[in-house]
Amino acid sequence: MASAPGKVILFGEHAVVYGHPAIAAATDQRTVVEVDCCGDRTTVNGFRIHDRFHSYLLTSVERVWKRPDAVRIQTEGGVPSASGTGSSAALTVACVAALRRLQGHEDIPGLAQAAFEVERATQGGGSPTDTSTSTAGGGIAISSSLDPPKVGERLWDVGWHVPGEERSWTVERIDMPPLTVVLGNSGVKGRTDEQVAKVANAAKKNAVVRDSLAEIGALTREAVPALRKKDWAAVGALMDKAHSRLHTLGVNHPAVETLIQAVRAAPGTLGCKITGAGGGGSMVVLTDRPAVAAKAIEAAGGTAYGVTLGSPGARLEKMAAVEP
Numbered sequence: 489m490a491s492a493p494g495k496v497i498l499f500g501e502h503a504v505v506y507g508h509p510a511i512a513a514a515t516d517q518r519t520v521v522e523v524d525c526c527g528d529r530t531t532v533n534g535f536r537i538h539d540r541f542h543s544y545l546l547t548s549v550e551r552v553w554k555r556p557d558a559v560r561i562q563t564e565g566g567v568p569s570a571s572g573t574g575s576s577a578a579l580t581v582a583c584v585a586a587l588r589r590l591q592g593h594e595d596i597p598g599l600a601q602a603a604f605e606v607e608r609a610t611q612g613g614g615s616p617t618d619t620s621t622s623t624a625g626g627g628i629a630i631s632s633s634l635d636p637p638k639v640g641e642r643l644w645d646v647g648w649h650v651p652g653e654e655r656s657w658t659v660e661r662i663d664m665p666p667l668t669v670v671l672g673n674s675g676v677k678g679r680t681d682e683q684v685a686k687v688a689n690a691a692k693k694n695a696v697v698r699d700s701l702a703e704i705g706a707l708t709r710e711a712v713p714a715l716r717k718k719d720w721a722a723v724g725a726l727m728d729k730a731h732s733r734l735h736t737l738g739v740n741h742p743a744v745e746t747l748i749q750a751v752r753a754a755p756g757t758l759g760c761k762i763t764g765a766g767g768g769g770s771m772v773v774l775t776d777r778p779a780v781a782a783k784a785i786e787a788a789g790g791t792a793y794g795v796t797l798g799s800p801g802a803r804l805e806k807m808a809a810v811e812p
């Protein structure tokens with residue numbers, strides 16, 4: 489049995505796909521996956537595994553489980569789905585951790601790499617931000633190894649190594665003070681693969697989009713010392729700027745923008761932005777008055793909840809019942 493946390497991207501979503509840095513942190517929402525081997529057919533919560541309902545779990549089994557027998561998978565999800573808070577990464581990391589443990593592998597960089605490969609194969613693109621954050625816990629900075637931010641202890645490199653498509657990112661630990669933020673879920677389910685493809689198309693055609701991606705990278709770099717100094721006013725102002733660049737990329741959604749406007753008008757708000765791929769999903773607010781921000785989000789039609797950032801990463805919850 490293994491568990492893994494959800495995540496919030498504070499800075500750098502989308503830009504990280506193009507090698508710019510991102511900052512993300514694990515939340516206190518966790519998904520637990522229990523894997524029990526040696527069945528005669530692979531099931532998820534008692535149902536036969538199916539690519540339509542269990543795409544991440546199916547890919548995890550196909551790529552990570554090397555033994556001939558089938559597995560029974562039980563999941564307990566604590567991260568809201570398709571809302572930009574890392575539910576698929578938490579599910580993937582926890583499942584891959586349990587499958588690897590049953591086969592005698594427990595190393596954390598190997599888990600980060602395997603979980604990224606599963607996520608990438610399932611959604612067809614993207615960066616290892618979500619899976620690395622869910623694996624590492626705490627706060628991380630991640631960027632293409634061509635341009636590492638060099639802000640903290642280097643944890644590992646993770647990448648996509650197939651002929652003609654070599655790409656790797658450096659993951660560093662950043663010293664993130666425990667931070668409570670308010671998330672506002674619009675209820676519109678955004679699809680990461682669609683938003684990543686949309687930005688890729690726009691970036692091909694439009695220099696303003698390419699500039700915005702680079703500007704998001706620059707804002708992320710500025711955020712590292714601001715976070716370290718706990719200069720929350722500066723962090724909030726950078727979040728507002730990042731939001732406007734994400735809007736330029738075309739990943740904002742009217743339902744999310746309604747929540748952004750509502751929370752900006754609320755007392756105590758220091759900054760807010762989309763978090764994750766967008767096209768719906770969630771926004772994140774840094775505020776001195778979490779209850780006021782939550783009320784503003786709910787009044788504007790969203791679902792609000794506070795999360796504490798910097799929670800532990802993937803971990804085995806107990807020894808598997810069946811040893812390899």
Ligand code: PMV
Nearest residue numbers: 501502572614615680764765
């Ligand atoms: O929508 P999420 O929470 O999976 O975040 C995606 C972040 C992107 O930068 C848009 C894509 C990626 O893989 O980095």
